[in-house]
Amino acid sequence: MSAYAVDPGLDDLAATARAALVREIDASGAWDADPVWRAAFGAVPRHLFVPYYYVGAQGPQGGYERRWGEDPSARRREEWLRGAYADTPLATRLRDGELLSSSSQPSLMAKMLAELAVRDGDAVLEIGAGTGYxxxxxxxxLGDELVTTVDLDPEITESARRHLVTAGHRPAVVTGDGARGCPERAPFDRVVATCALNSVPRPWLAQCRPGARILAPFATGLIALRVRDAGHAEGRFLHTSAYFVPLRGGIRTEREAPDVRLSGLPRRARGHELLRFLLTLTAGGLTSEEAHALWEGEAWPARERYGITVAGDRAWAWLDDPGGPHTWPLP
Incomplete structure (x- = not known):
């Protein structure tokens, strides 16, 4: 059996587990904005994209335990397959204990795909190939010819390409710096990132058609930008929280992943997820004390009240109004 084969005896279990995952995502409301995605999740076999993955190991040593589809133990092969259809993120690539790549939580993927608001005929650029799922x-x-996925790591793109072929799909899989987009495949109607940003790469805007939509993890949230032209985009955050591996590439931002400092803040505030979001979004623009005062003064604002504007050489985040009193520069 090859590294990407599946025990034929697990076929029925895979179909049952996939159907259960679809029901779970359905119940979560993740694709309510575009329920057509239900058919895709019901048809695409996730287990072909995670022939192995890592889970936290039990015991005092900690670390990770590898699960894989060719384990000599029938019980552990079944455990691998059930895990492949759990509504959880799966660690798929580690280096010196650092997570380099993962398969995202399926319900979050469904939410992002639904919010991407694709239409038939849209060309989509995905930043971060991951497993290819x-x-x-x-x-x-949409069809293979309209999909492009980019990743910096050639091992990741080669693995994603193999998984996709095994599952019967041949979109364009490109090895390159995701921050630079993929000019040879432009223009795009949609851009979706599966890695966290701390700035908006300008090449993405230049490679989008007017009216294109960009959806990306940013400051523990998801920003949805509407592109006006090569120099202008604006949009608000979705309600959803999101935690992804940071974008890696040659275009470096002026501000690396922010160091969120909670010391000195009231105990009840330190554990609040929305305050952490604000602290991350305003790192370098506000002190933690200033961010906390704003958060309290605005009655704990939800993510949907925040947004981002890109205009020429400037980019800034804002609360309620891009021209209002609460704005913070971005790289």
């Missing part, structure tokens, strides 16, 4: 879902919906 998200590209397969896009290919199922």
């Amino acid at each position: 998200n590209a397969a879902l896009l290919s199922y919906r």
